[in-house]
Amino acid sequence: xxxxxxxxxxxxxxxxxxxxxxxxxxxxxxxxxxxxxxxxxxxxxxxxxxxxxxxxxxxxxxxxxxxxxxxxxxxxxxxxxxxxxxxxxxxxxxxxxxxxxxxxxxxxxxxxxxxxxxxxxxxxxxxxxxxxxxxxxxxxxx
Amino acid sequence: xxxxxxxxxxxxxxxxxxxxxxxxxxxxxxxxxxxxxxxxxxxxxxxxxxxxxxxxxxxxxxxxxxxxxxxxxxxxxxxxxxxxxxxxxxxxxxxxxxxxxxxxxxxxxxxxxxxxxxxxxxxxxxxxxxxxxxxxxxxxxxxxxxxxxxxxxxxxxxxxxxxxxxxxxxxxxxxxxxxxxxxxxxxxxxxxxxxxxxxxxxxxxxxxxxxxxxxxxxxxxxxxxxxxxxxxxxxxxxxxxxxxxxxxxxxxxxxxxxxxxxxxxxxxxxxxxxxxxxxxxxxxxxxxxxxxxxxxxxxxxxxxxxxxxxxxxxxxxxxxxxxxxxxxxxxxxxxxxxxxxxxxxxxxxxxxxxxxxxxxx
Numbered sequence: 001x002x003x004x005x006x007x008x009x010x011x012x013x014x015x016x017x018x019x020x021x022x023x024x025x026x027x028x029x030x031x032x033x034x035x036x037x038x039x040x041x042x043x044x045x046x047x048x049x050x051x052x053x054x055x056x057x058x059x060x061x062x063x064x065x066x067x068x069x070x071x072x073x074x075x076x077x078x079x080x081x082x083x084x085x086x087x088x089x090x091x092x093x094x095x096x097x098x099x100x101x102x103x104x105x106x107x108x109x110x111x112x113x114x115x116x117x118x119x120x121x122x123x124x125x126x127x128x129x130x131x132x133x134x135x136x137x138x139x140x141x142x
Numbered sequence: 143x144x145x146x147x148x149x150x151x152x153x154x155x156x157x158x159x160x161x162x163x164x165x166x167x168x169x170x171x172x173x174x175x176x177x178x179x180x181x182x183x184x185x186x187x188x189x190x191x192x193x194x195x196x197x198x199x200x201x202x203x204x205x206x207x208x209x210x211x212x213x214x215x216x217x218x219x220x221x222x223x224x225x226x227x228x229x230x231x232x233x234x235x236x237x238x239x240x241x242x243x244x245x246x247x248x249x250x251x252x253x254x255x256x257x258x259x260x261x262x263x264x265x266x267x268x269x270x271x272x273x274x275x276x277x278x279x280x281x282x283x284x285x286x287x288x289x290x291x292x293x294x295x296x297x298x299x300x301x302x303x304x305x306x307x308x309x310x311x312x313x314x315x316x317x318x319x320x321x322x323x324x325x326x327x328x329x330x331x332x333x334x335x336x337x338x339x340x341x342x343x344x345x346x347x348x349x350x351x352x353x354x355x356x357x358x359x360x361x362x363x364x365x366x367x368x369x370x371x372x373x374x375x376x377x378x379x380x381x382x383x384x385x386x387x388x389x390x391x392x393x394x395x396x397x398x399x400x401x402x403x404x405x406x407x408x409x410x411x412x413x414x415x416x417x418x419x420x421x422x423x424x425x426x427x428x429x430x431x432x433x434x435x436x437x438x439x440x441x442x443x444x445x446x447x448x449x450x451x452x453x454x455x456x457x458x459x460x461x462x463x464x465x466x467x468x469x470x471x472x473x474x475x476x477x478x479x480x481x482x483x484x485x486x487x488x489x490x491x492x493x494x495x496x497x498x499x500x501x502x503x
Contacts, residue, residue: 008327013264022271034278036300038285059197082200082291083299 037098038081041074045120048072048093054085070122076101077116143168148484152181156259156488159498163491167484175479177472183502190459195221195432198459200291205464206499207288208251209442211244213464213500214293216440219374220451221295222428223436230423233297234375235416239307240284240292241374241440242405242412246314247276248443249398249405252495253328256395259492260337268324275317279310297425304420307413318406325399338392342478342490345389354474355467356445357401358494361386361393368441379411394493401443431457442467444495466500 024031033039050072055065062078063085065071086094104115146167152160162181166174189201203214215237222229229237254269277287283302284290292299302310328334344354349362359366360383367383369376384400386393432453440447445467452461471494478490 007332008323008330009262009264012268012323012327022274034282034285036283036285037281038291057194057197059193059201080200080204080289080291081286082197082289083285084197084200 033098035098038083038096039100040076040097041079041085042095042097043072043074043120044093045072045122047091048122049091051090053088054094057084057088059084071119073117073119075117145173150487156492158255159496161491161496161498165484165487170484172479172482172484172487175476177476180502182498186503187462190462194457195453195459196295198462199293199295203289203291205503206497208248208497209444209500210288211240211290212440212442212447214290215241216438216447216449218293218295220436220438220449221432223438224432224434224451224453225428227296227426227428229297230426231417232422233424235412236298236302237293238375239409239412240290242408243276243279245405245443246402247273249402250276253395253398256492259488260334262334265324265327272317272321275313279313294425296427301424304418311410311413314406314409318403321402328395328399335392337489338395339390341391341486342482342493343390344474344478348477349474352474352477353470355470357394357397358445358471358474360384361397362389363387368439368446378415379408381408391489391493431455444468444497445470464503466497468494468497468501
């Protein structure tokens with residue numbers, strides 16, 4: 001049987017007993033995110049012109065856009081935070097926040113929506129079948 | 143003698159990933175092992191038919207969380223070959239640096255898992271504490287800890303400033319010093335030697351005949367390393383493949399221990415040699431759709447990976463295929479398991495560093 005004090009790990013373990021812990025007391029102490037970290041997609045409903053480019057380019061099929069019903073929605077649980085939609089958005093309606101999404105339970109769904117699902121409606125649904133006006137027109141700004 | 147069949151996995155305390163193996167035993171000795179591949183098949187290769195080739199790189203990265211950077215890089219390199227795109231110099235160097243950082247990350251992860259497999263919980267935590275530092279570097283430079291999404295066809299999306307690269311190097315050197323102490327535990331602790339020395343010996347002939355790759359082959363004395371081919375700027379780096387000759391479990395651990403230090407050296411050389419300055423071009427984005435086919439080989443942390451891409455002139459590729467290193471190492475693993483004691487099976491399986499997400503995609 002080897003002498004335990006000659007074992008290299010025993011000394012380090014004893015030192016660890018009195019050393020500062022390597023972990024944080026989450027959630028009381030939260031590490032701030034790094035500047036360029038990709039956390040969560042943020043959407044600005046007032047500038048979107050429903051061009052649907054983000055939906056077409058999303059590799060995870062997380063974004064759904066409907067011109068007729070004027071709905072822009074995202075499934076955060078499908079989103080892979082690759083930043084493609086932010087890069088292709090010509091109206092700069094999409095941005096990447098460096099904060100990750102907070103954990104949710106089924107009870108946390110806002111307005112009866114599923115957790116992880118976010119949906120925006122721009123003005124009233126357009127039932128006339130008229131082509132979608134672009135963002136400069138007053139109707140879209142409403 | 144009566145034979146017993148023991149299912150090993152997909153759920154097993156020692157396994158980080160769901161490998162499926164039926165062990166056939168005579169008493170305590172394993173006489174045969176039957177692997178089954180496909181338990182976590184997700185059909186990622188098929189997605190090229192639905193996702194445009196420009197965005198597919200971000201899906202390819204998600205084949206596996208540990209080799210994510212190199213998967214994205216291999217896919218982009220294949221398409222750059224098809225479309226004849228010249229990647230700007232700084233982007234090439236950044237890719238090399240990130241690739242080596244991800245090798246350090248993967249080896250630290252594995253060393254921790256290996257320590258856990260032979261019952262050294264304390265060492266496992268030490269390795270993973272060091273890995274956290276590497277993940278912080280990734281989050282700072284690429285924006286993601288595990289899935290980086292910085293590779294794009296024709297270059298990289300982000301630049302890392304020269305000051306930040308210097309800071310990363312300082313951090314890695316400090317990490318290297320701390321790592322040396324941990325590495326000495328792997329090398330000198332008698333309880334580790336008791337579990338690993340002489341267990342699962344793969345002779346150089348067997349390593350060759352089973353076509354094993356990466357640290358597995360190098361631990362058996364074969365100096366194979368895809369990086370030696372010199373592609374992706376490795377011809378400008380001075381390095382020698384890490385080779386051990388014992389071929390047992392401890393040799394495979396030793397190869398990975400030395401490769402961590404080697405990668406820090408490669409990063410130091412790369413930061414030295416890369417073109418400096420702000421605002422250098424990072425991307426040379428191709429126009430049009432690709433047509434043709436290409437093979438790409440890379441040295442992942444687990445060994446050689448091969449990508450095959452076939453494009454037909456539309457924005458959707460016809461075929462994408464990845465032959466991953468774990469898949470190449472499975473025949474050698476089966477050979478090692480035959481004839482060993484049941485209690486040694488976890489160590490042998492873990493030392494090939496199985497990545498089942500990659501293998502089954």
